[in-house]
Amino acid sequence: MKILVNCALPYANGPLHPGHIAGAYLNADIFVRYQRMRGNNVLFVSGSDEHGTPITITAEKEKVDPYVISSRFHEEHLETFRNLDINFDIFSRTTYPEHSETVKEFFMHFYRNGLLKERMMVSPFCPTDGRFMPDRYIEGTCPYCGYTQARGDQCDNCGRTLDPQELIEPRCILHGTPPEFRETKHLFFQLEEFQDQLLEWLDTKTFWKPNVMAFTRNFIKSGLKERPITRDIGWGVRVPVEGYEDKRIYVWFEALIGYVSGARIYSRETGQDDYWKDFYFNPEVKNYYFMGKDNIPFHTIIWPAMLMAMGKYNLPYLVTANEYMNFKGLKFSKSRGIGYTVNEILKLVDRDYVRFYLAFNLPEGGDSDFSLEDLQNRVNTELIDKYGNLVHRITSFVVNSQIVPEFNVEIMDETDRTILSQAADAAANFSHHVEAVEIKKALSSWLELVRQSNSYFNDSAPWTLKKTDPKRCSHKLHISLYLIQALSAMAYPFIPSSSVGMLTTMGSKKFRENGINWDLTELAGSEFTPVKSDPPFRKLDIIKGNPNFLDLKIGEIVDVKNHPSADRLYIIRVNMGYRSAQVVAGLRQHYSPDQLLGRKIIIVDNLKWSKIRGEESQGMLLAADDGKTVSLLSPGDTAVKPGTPVKIGDYEYNTSGKIDIDKLKEAKLHIEEVDGTRRAVAVLDNEILPLNASGALFSSYEEVSSGATVR
RNA sequence: AGCGGGGUAGGGUAGUUAGGAGAUCCCGACGGGCUCAUAACCCGUAGAUCAAUGGUUCAAAUCCAUUCCCCGCUACCA
Numbered sequence: 001m002k003i004l005v006n007c008a009l010p011y012a013n014g015p016l017h018p019g020h021i022a023g024a025y026l027n028a029d030i031f032v033r034y035q036r037m038r039g040n041n042v043l044f045v046s047g048s049d050e051h052g053t054p055i056t057i058t059a060e061k062e063k064v065d066p067y068v069i070s071s072r073f074h075e076e077h078l079e080t081f082r083n084l085d086i087n088f089d090i091f092s093r094t095t096y097p098e099h100s101e102t103v104k105e106f107f108m109h110f111y112r113n114g115l116l117k118e119r120m121m122v123s124p125f126c127p128t129d130g131r132f133m134p135d136r137y138i139e140g141t142c143p144y145c146g147y148t149q150a151r152g153d154q155c156d157n158c159g160r161t162l163d164p165q166e167l168i169e170p171r172c173i174l175h176g177t178p179p180e181f182r183e184t185k186h187l188f189f190q191l192e193e194f195q196d197q198l199l200e201w202l203d204t205k206t207f208w209k210p211n212v213m214a215f216t217r218n219f220i221k222s223g224l225k226e227r228p229i230t231r232d233i234g235w236g237v238r239v240p241v242e243g244y245e246d247k248r249i250y251v252w253f254e255a256l257i258g259y260v261s262g263a264r265i266y267s268r269e270t271g272q273d274d275y276w277k278d279f280y281f282n283p284e285v286k287n288y289y290f291m292g293k294d295n296i297p298f299h300t301i302i303w304p305a306m307l308m309a310m311g312k313y314n315l316p317y318l319v320t321a322n323e324y325m326n327f328k329g330l331k332f333s334k335s336r337g338i339g340y341t342v343n344e345i346l347k348l349v350d351r352d353y354v355r356f357y358l359a360f361n362l363p364e365g366g367d368s369d370f371s372l373e374d375l376q377n378r379v380n381t382e383l384i385d386k387y388g389n390l391v392h393r394i395t396s397f398v399v400n401s402q403i404v405p406e407f408n409v410e411i412m413d414e415t416d417r418t419i420l421s422q423a424a425d426a427a428a429n430f431s432h433h434v435e436a437v438e439i440k441k442a443l444s445s446w447l448e449l450v451r452q453s454n455s456y457f458n459d460s461a462p463w464t465l466k467k468t469d470p471k472r473c474s475h476k477l478h479i480s481l482y483l484i485q486a487l488s489a490m491a492y493p494f495i496p497s498s499s500v501g502m503l504t505t506m507g508s509k510k511f512r513e514n515g516i517n518w519d520l521t522e523l524a525g526s527e528f529t530p531v532k533s534d535p536p537f538r539k540l541d542i543i544k545g546n547p548n549f550l551d552l553k554i555g556e557i558v559d560v561k562n563h564p565s566a567d568r569l570y571i572i573r574v575n576m577g578y579r580s581a582q583v584v585a586g587l588r589q590h591y592s593p594d595q596l597l598g599r600k601i602i603i604v605d606n607l608k609w610s611k612i613r614g615e616e617s618q619g620m621l622l623a624a625d626d627g628k629t630v631s632l633l634s635p636g637d638t639a640v641k642p643g644t645p646v647k648i649g650d651y652e653y654n655t656s657g658k659i660d661i662d663k664l665k666e667a668k669l670h671i672e673e674v675d676g677t678r679r680a681v682a683v684l685d686n687e688i689l690p691l692n693a694s695g696a697l698f699s700s701y702e703e704v705s706s707g708a709t710v711r
Numbered sequence: 712a713g714c715g716g717g718g719u720a721g722g723g724u725a726g727u728u729a730g731g732a733g734a735u736c737c738c739g740a741c742g743g744g745c746u747c748a749u750a751a752c753c754c755g756u757a758g759a760u761c762a763a764u765g766g767u768u769c770a771a772a773u774c775c776a777u778u779c780c781c782c783g784c785u786a787c788c789a
Contacts, residue, residue: 053787326782558780575781
């Protein structure tokens, strides 16, 4: 059976972080590996999306050609995927000539069929640069609320959608000069013509995940409108029509066609030019699309409409989209310094550990959270302790005891029958879930069998049977080996290289003969000759040597109430980004509620909760006190988001557990001159280190003298 | 403001589409077992007013309504 799997093309304008991988690529790779184990013929395509404004902006900043930027990240992405064992058949580029040709074919087909209509638009034109500017490059005063920094597409203050012409005193953000509004012509794709056909098609997609369907229906409900597919920009695929020499095709239209051009390029490179055609034109072939949630409407509305317009192309069979994987509750962001890139993580952690953790934590149902501590914990306990140790204890027992494992149907007992039926159930559930792209559920049924297998081995106690009933011992060992063979085969899509290692160690005859395939999960014909080996995994120990025991976070005061039974105390509610906390603070003599509201402050988030005069305090806010003045600590950068972790020096908090007030005092938080400015510092390992978040240091809101203690 | 997602034991989570078993699993705490194994594995105990309020129902974490709180998107970006 042939299957086409397309993954949203990552934008070549920055490094990949775990959120990208968990959003679309790892689940696709797992799906593809599984399908290949089942003997299916998969074409697995993705590539770099290289066009679009952001890349030109980066290029302008660095004063290089946009191609330099996209090439840099294309290479980097290729390496990241390779390092993670995510193996596309082709990872193409939208700057390849074959891509432009394919885009041209689509374009001309639409053009000839009257699906592209010319419209005049009025766009801002910067006379200083002599070119049209994107709407968001224009800034001015909002006509509705008077906000002076409203953007041309939207006002950040009142949230209203704007047209750049509506702005009072518009100016170009690059030059500060007022733009002219000039007429410019563009071609519009007649999306609305496909509305009925799309709705009809969507009605057949009862098996799609609710998030995808809800998003799509909502989008259509608000009305499909014709969309411009050309724009005034110099970077992109040329428009193959006279009078459009200065314009390029809009990326949203062109990047999607990258799936087709990628498949064609792969076919040509492998010397079978027509190979791709069956995947797109044979209606028996199912087409799967993987992406993050932001990409849903492009794949459930625009791309299907384009394929409908082309006529004979297969429409997507399943469109699956994950939510976001965040970093400690905040969105991964290279520019804001939140989280790590995949390549940074791979320097510390084996690829299979990363794959396992991300798969375990995939944001399939809702957003999930990434952290190195959690990664280490999950990998050490579930992958290594439970599974790795199971494989190792079984194979090394067999090797050391020199018992030949042999299945004997006549001495099957109840526990044997139970575990074998559990194994069959697990394999069936696993298949069902992977096929439905419910990767986390598949992994759960695998983990359940790991647990059951450990339990079985414990109950079997072959170390006792060895002396009392060698025949039964040999029989139980054979079943145990069969279990880890099945588990390792099932684990292959998740942790490919480790899985192969396991099967080699246990001396699986089927594996030697057929390579990894799904038949490994069948008991019949299984034979094993385990070899002596080291434990299959080394435990992770990456969280250490860090003296920072303070979990400090940026908080924003959202509510202040008087404590009902204490004259000096406030009850303050603090927004911590991914949650809020109530703290009791003795600030009534120093601040009025109005002064506190909206302020960004630092919260100690791993302090033991306590009741202060009957009210729960879930942390402590930091304030400096020099004996005269009490002042809250102020983050140097007021744009810093609530929930942002505060580092001490370069140390990020990454242990766990609550501390008490006495422990907090050991950090000796105080105010001290750093480079001529009074800063909040802590003492760790006899070293004075400044508190900082997103690169900014902290001072106090009110002036306090150097040496003031922070409490 | 609009749209999307969320609030379940000390922490992290599953379950919510199709309402009913003791609400799942991991870490952490406590007790026991085993000794093949990487201080690992197995068994058990404690710990949750399933955000709040109201409603539908014989029955609600799950359905409906209202409210509160959080995140994301609406600036390129899974």
